[in-house]
Amino acid sequence: MKKEINFVLNGSEVTVAIEAHKRLIDVLRGPLGLTGTKEGCGEGECGACTVIVDGRAVNSCLYPALEVEGKSVTTIEGLLGTDNNLSIIQEAFVDQGGIQCGFCTPGMIMSTKALLDDNPDPTEEEIRDALLGNLCRCTGYVQIIESVKSAADMVKNQ
DSSP: OEEEEEEEETTEEEEEEEETTOBHHHHHHTTTOOTTSOOSSSSSSSOTTEEEETTEEEETTTSBGGGGTTOEEEOGGGGOOGGGOOOHHHHHHHHTTOOSSOSSHHHHHHHHHHHHHHOSSOOHHHHHHHTTTOOOSSSOSHHHHHHHHHHHHHHHTO
């Protein structure tokens, strides 16, 4: 039996009929066709599936889809600007080499966005704390931390 849910997705209102047991990632990648959000571990350990729900970074692999009723959800696709230009955060990750294989990148970027929306001038320790739930097997994190610092600088100077 399906239940209809209504929420704001990347700035647009959506309605989707889902089965009650579905996770948010299943709905995003399935009926809504937004495949930028990646499923890594499926257990909330890696952060690849991070999206923002009502301003808070969450693991969409653990988030019950029914819980987004009436809420606002932002995915990596929602960061693109007009004419599909990269967001400041995405640009910083490209410029600083914070992207290697790219699998963790959407989750890293969404965690960064949640951090910078809440704290546009984070310390390195605050950056590291914000990214604790995101795992990367390629970069060693140095370039990712530099990417977040660069994005913070660009946000401040915008």
